[in-house]
Amino acid sequence: MKVLKEGESEMKDKAKILVIVVLAILAVLTFYPFVIMLFISFKDISQFDHARFTLTFPLHWENYPIAWKQMSRYILNSIYISTGTVIGVLICGTLTAYALARFNFPGKMFFYYAIISLMMIPGILTLIPSFVLVWYLGLINTRWGLWLPYIAGGQIFVIFVLRTFFASIPEDLFESARIDGASELQSFWHIALPLSEHMVATLAVLNILGTWNDIIWPLLVITRDELRTITIGLLAFQSMYVTQWGILFAGYVIAALPLLIAFMFTSRLFIEGLTSGAIKM
């Protein structure tokens, strides 16, 4: 605290203002594509032809219902997919992390390395064979074709992070629960999980973000329009409304919004999660 004050007094006001100006310029440059996107989403064709990159009036709100009609389905699909994935990832991930952290059993180290070494296997190696596998299993154009591989891949990082965390919980807590007659599942549910709530929530946010933004795998697995997720839906939408710029950009805005709104409410969780614990070398 003392140092903080010293630093403050040491920094001349001029320097401070300069830093704020530079940061503000960077922020504007980072956001202007999205601002222009917002401007264009309110334009009709003649406004687009005459003043493409500025805000023009009247605002054509009617672009939004047209875009929404198509995009809402993709958003719903993405919600299904990322919710299903994150639930699966958390169930498999927490249970396995718990087993690896709290039990001693024959083959423990084998299983541990078998799971953790998958972090070294990049998606690029398995992409094509996974596609063939999913096709053989008849999962093309089904939600399971997305869910199962996503859960299989997503749980690894969760196990990696939570195993260390669960192992750091003092054994006494579990011992006293055992004396009270708690089963393994109960100690897991009533001791390990509540203590790691924050970590689990962070991992869930990261997982949802990854699934929501994925393009390649849904592009391979899903070809039916009614199952498309938001990313590949947007690509399809793009070819549907090509040259109808107002509607097209309204669609872009709609695609950008769901997680942005969620972020507004969970930014603390998200930011703290990224900066504490979970991501370290």
Add this chain to the structure above:
Amino acid sequence: MLSQSNTKKSLLREVWKKKYAYLFMLPTIILIGIFSYYPAFSAFYHSFFQWNGYTPGVYIGWENYKTMVQDPVLIKSISNMIILLIWGGILAVTMPLFTAEMIFWLKSKKTGDIFRFLFVAPVVIPSVVGWLVWRFFYDPTIGLFNTILGWLGLPPQTWLGDPNIALYCLMFLGFPWVNGVSMLIYLAGLQNIPSEIFDSVIVDGANRFTRFFKIDVPLIMGQIKLLIILAVIGSIQGFTLQLIMTNGGPGYATMVPALWMYLNGVAFQKMGYACAIGVSLFIVIFLLTYINTKYIRSGTEYEGS
């Protein structure tokens, strides 16, 4: 004999006693067996086959790997990848670190938090949205960049359609390249530097720039290393940007090995050849990660709470 069967029995008993552990891990084991290990082995196995994915395939030995060495598209794509990889590495240690330093310098919790929020928010917007807007910026007839050139009285460019500059257009995309997640990781690193260290330097009368190179950089070397290696691995694996913006074109001006693998597998049904490219990329990534964790140690890593 007897003792052997005894140990076998006691092992089985031990396994039975710990059945919960296996039961807890069962979903994970089934899933990674099917969707992680099987495809990984399949990739290695089928890289020695001429395979279309539908029929069993024909064993052709090292033929796919020999084809790779002589594939002009693949060779061109490797040089593109190396350019993008170096660029990605440079971006990882410049703009996000610069921004994090500035936010850290501010020392003002409120202003700092506002900027932190602003730079992290774009992370949750699907990257495809940003790319499509940038593709529109590069549009030769109605795009932003040609409009600006028009105002300046300069001749229009075809940007992504010009094989000489398409790759640079992809590199410029995302300007000013402040990656919110990397920025956060640096910022956390800076905030974790114990204040006593700054104290001692203030006494020594070091200015801000000396402090940056003498204290900040060495103490966040872990974060710098992590973000460089992630950027490099990302450039080797990633091809979504190319797929959406240029599909590797015009010609093969923006082709990267990962996209070439994807196209061979999905568009040309040359799954065996695609697997061989995938295996090669895996080996490169594996070696880089191994070298990074084994040999590149940061000079002064801060140890402590």
